[in-house]
Amino acid sequence: MTFEVLAPVTGRVAAMEDVADPVFSQGLVGPGIALVPDEDGPQDAVAPIAGRILKLHPHAFVIVSESGPGVLVHLGLDTVGLDGEGFTLLHAENDTVDAGEPVITWDPAAVRAHGLDTVVPVVVMNLDNPRITVRTAVGERTARGRALLDVS
Numbered sequence: 001m002t003f004e005v006l007a008p009v010t011g012r013v014a015a016m017e018d019v020a021d022p023v024f025s026q027g028l029v030g031p032g033i034a035l036v037p038d039e040d041g042p043q044d045a046v047a048p049i050a051g052r053i054l055k056l057h058p059h060a061f062v063i064v065s066e067s068g069p070g071v072l073v074h075l076g077l078d079t080v081g082l083d084g085e086g087f088t089l090l091h092a093e094n095d096t097v098d099a100g101e102p103v104i105t106w107d108p109a110a111v112r113a114h115g116l117d118t119v120v121p122v123v124v125m126n127l128d129n130p131r132i133t134v135r136t137a138v139g140e141r142t143a144r145g146r147a148l149l150d151v152s
Helices: 109-113
Strands: 003-006 009-013 032-037 043-046 051-057 060-064 069-076 087-089 102-106 120-123 132-134 145-150
Touching: 032 132, 032 145, 051 102, 060 087, 102 109, 120 145
Parallel strands: none
Antiparallel strands: 003 145, 009 032, 032 120, 043 102, 051 060, 060 069, 069 120, 087 102, 132 145
């Protein structure tokens, strides 16, 4: 089984090992890639895959595909402490979404205004030893909704 993961936000691709939170950088949640947003102002974070929203918080969401694999998108680091300020949920848990469909609206500039890192980890879940191919090289820019990873 191979599936494509879309970029949930526009930004520069960064290695997960470079994320300033050991939960992500050490792969404790799972493997993946990160994006450093380079647009300010309210914008949508989109579903990286089609599926059901398993978990939805103002700062993060998990979508699980019909075949089982899931993807976690975490909007910034330590953003749970914002208690939803600056984030607007566009769906509810258990909603079904298409890949590329908006899930949360947020503003990276508002997150930075609180002194927080805006990096967006994109983590592949529910697979043992997945093979991940990055479609956009680390350091390069990609756009929201474009192919980011191939997972098999």
